[in-house]
Amino acid sequence: MHPIQHAQSRPDHPAIIMAGSGYTVTYGEMDQAANRFAQLLRARGFAPDDAFAVLLENTHHFFTLVWGSQRAGTLLVPISSRLTAPEISYIIKDSGAKLLVTSRGFDDVMEEVRKDCGDLDILVIGGEGEEDFEAALAAHSSQPIADPRAGLTMLYSSGTTGRPKGVRPPPPLDPDPQAIIPFIGLATMGAGMPADGSMVYLSPAPLYHAAPLAWCSAAQRLGGTIVIMEKFEPETALAAIEKYKVTDSQWVPTHFVRMLKLDPAIRSKYDLSSHRRALHAAAPCPVPIKREMIEWWGPIVNEYYAGSEGIGMTLIHAADWLTHPGSVGRAIYGKLHICGPDGEEVSAGKDGLIYFENDHMPTYHNDPDKTAEAMHPKGWMTIGDIGHVDEDGFLYLTDRKSHMIISGGVNIYPQEVENLLVSHEKVMDAAVIGAPDPDFGEKVVAVVQPLDMAEAGEALEAELRDYLAPQLARIKMPRLFDFRPELPREANGKLYKRELRDEYAAKAQPTG
Known part of the structure; x- marks a missing residue:
C-alpha cells in the first residue's frame, strides 16, 4: 500500500483537501508532483541520506516534499513555524541541510536566515527567479527516478526544555519506497483505520510535528483522503467534520478543551455522524475533559502515547479507558519498563521513568551525550516521562521529569495541578511551573x-483556590496565580514552559 499504487489504480481520488479553501489534490496529481521533486533532488546532487529542510505553513505542497523525499531516499527535516530566525538557522546547520523549501509566509524571518546560512540553496513557494519553487518543479520530469529508495524524516524536539535536538531515525528496514512499514500495522490493527481507501482523515494540527505528519502519511498509504486545516479553530473543526464527512481524526487535549468551551448551541449545530475514530495524544488528557468528550462524541475517542523518537507506543480505546480512567493504554509497539532512580524496575503502581525496549533505536543527531543520557544500561530508551503501570499492564503518565518542581524538598508534578485548573469552567488554559524561592528552593506558580x-x-484567584483546595495537598497549592490572555503553547499542543521558567528566573535575579 503506497500512494504510487493508489495513483495508478485511482488517479482521480482526492489525496488532499485543504479544509478552508476546499482546494483538492488527486493521487495522480500528487504522484506527478512527488516524482518531479525527486527528479529535482537528484538534479541538484542529492544522494541518499542527504538532508533538506522544510519551513512551511499547513499546505498541500508538504506532501509533494514528503513523497518526493520518500522516493529519493533523502532526509526530510521539518522546522516548526513558531521558531525564531536563529533557531531556524541552528536546525538548518545542525542537520546539514543542503536545501530549504519555504514560502512567502516566512519572509519576516528569511532575511536573517539567509545571512546566517550563507550559500544555502533556497526554494520559495510563491518566490521569484532562481528561488521560484513552482518553476523549479515544473522544469523536471514527472516520470519516476531511476534509482528509487525510501527516505527518512528527522524531527527536532520542540525545544520546550532547551535547544532543539534532532532525532535521527534508524535506517529503514527495507529500502524499497513501496515496502510496507510497521506503522501501517499500528494504524490498521491498533487504531482501526480502514485499508480500503474509504478513510477521510482530518488533521487540525501543524504538519511539521511528528504525529500529524506520521498519521497523514499513513492515511495516504492506505488510500484515504486527508483534510488539512490551515489553522485550528474549534468551530471550524466541527464544520470540517460535517462538510467533508470525516471518518478519522487526530487531536491534542488543548483541542478538546477549546471545543468543549464552545457554546452548547454551537457544539450541537454540526452533524458528526460520519466520525468513526478520534485519536489523541501529545499530552496527558485531564480525566474530566476526556470523559466529557466520550459523552459528546461517543466511544470513538481513542488515545495513544508515543514520541518523536519512535521507540514505542501504547494505545487505549474508549471502552478500556472508561474502566481505566487516566490511562494511555497498554504497549502495542516496544516493551514497557518503569524504572526508579537506581535503574531497577519498580513494582506495579509505583512511579518511575518510562523506558521502551525495542530492536530499532534512534540517536540524537550530533549529541552523543543526550543519546547516552536517554539510554538504560540494558539498552532501553526513555524520552523523559514519569509514570506507572497498573496490575493490568495499563500505563499512566504522571509528568515530564524535566517539569518536576522541588519545593521544600518535596517533589511536585505540575500536570496534576494543570489538569484540575483546565477542568474549571472559567479556565481556558493553564501552566504550572516552579519559580525560584529563597525559603523553599522553588514555589509553585500557576x-x-x-x-x-x-x-x-483576585476574585477569580480566590475561586480557583477554593476549587483546588479539596482536591490538592497544601504543598501543591500554587503560591502565586498569574493571569494572562495567552500561554506560549505550540500549535501541536506542547507548552513552552521553559519560556515561563526563564521569565521567572530572570525576575528573581538581583538587580544593580
Whole structure:
C-alpha cells in the first residue's frame, strides 16, 4: 500500500483537501508532483541520506516534499513555524541541510536566515527567479527516478526544555519506497483505520510535528483522503467534520478543551455522524475533559502515547479507558519498563521513568551525550516521562521529569495541578511551573489563561483556590496565580514552559 499504487489504480481520488479553501489534490496529481521533486533532488546532487529542510505553513505542497523525499531516499527535516530566525538557522546547520523549501509566509524571518546560512540553496513557494519553487518543479520530469529508495524524516524536539535536538531515525528496514512499514500495522490493527481507501482523515494540527505528519502519511498509504486545516479553530473543526464527512481524526487535549468551551448551541449545530475514530495524544488528557468528550462524541475517542523518537507506543480505546480512567493504554509497539532512580524496575503502581525496549533505536543527531543520557544500561530508551503501570499492564503518565518542581524538598508534578485548573469552567488554559524561592528552593506558580480575561483578578484567584483546595495537598497549592490572555503553547499542543521558567528566573535575579 503506497500512494504510487493508489495513483495508478485511482488517479482521480482526492489525496488532499485543504479544509478552508476546499482546494483538492488527486493521487495522480500528487504522484506527478512527488516524482518531479525527486527528479529535482537528484538534479541538484542529492544522494541518499542527504538532508533538506522544510519551513512551511499547513499546505498541500508538504506532501509533494514528503513523497518526493520518500522516493529519493533523502532526509526530510521539518522546522516548526513558531521558531525564531536563529533557531531556524541552528536546525538548518545542525542537520546539514543542503536545501530549504519555504514560502512567502516566512519572509519576516528569511532575511536573517539567509545571512546566517550563507550559500544555502533556497526554494520559495510563491518566490521569484532562481528561488521560484513552482518553476523549479515544473522544469523536471514527472516520470519516476531511476534509482528509487525510501527516505527518512528527522524531527527536532520542540525545544520546550532547551535547544532543539534532532532525532535521527534508524535506517529503514527495507529500502524499497513501496515496502510496507510497521506503522501501517499500528494504524490498521491498533487504531482501526480502514485499508480500503474509504478513510477521510482530518488533521487540525501543524504538519511539521511528528504525529500529524506520521498519521497523514499513513492515511495516504492506505488510500484515504486527508483534510488539512490551515489553522485550528474549534468551530471550524466541527464544520470540517460535517462538510467533508470525516471518518478519522487526530487531536491534542488543548483541542478538546477549546471545543468543549464552545457554546452548547454551537457544539450541537454540526452533524458528526460520519466520525468513526478520534485519536489523541501529545499530552496527558485531564480525566474530566476526556470523559466529557466520550459523552459528546461517543466511544470513538481513542488515545495513544508515543514520541518523536519512535521507540514505542501504547494505545487505549474508549471502552478500556472508561474502566481505566487516566490511562494511555497498554504497549502495542516496544516493551514497557518503569524504572526508579537506581535503574531497577519498580513494582506495579509505583512511579518511575518510562523506558521502551525495542530492536530499532534512534540517536540524537550530533549529541552523543543526550543519546547516552536517554539510554538504560540494558539498552532501553526513555524520552523523559514519569509514570506507572497498573496490575493490568495499563500505563499512566504522571509528568515530564524535566517539569518536576522541588519545593521544600518535596517533589511536585505540575500536570496534576494543570489538569484540575483546565477542568474549571472559567479556565481556558493553564501552566504550572516552579519559580525560584529563597525559603523553599522553588514555589509553585500557576500561569492561567481565563476564558474571559475581564474576569482575571483576585476574585477569580480566590475561586480557583477554593476549587483546588479539596482536591490538592497544601504543598501543591500554587503560591502565586498569574493571569494572562495567552500561554506560549505550540500549535501541536506542547507548552513552552521553559519560556515561563526563564521569565521567572530572570525576575528573581538581583538587580544593580
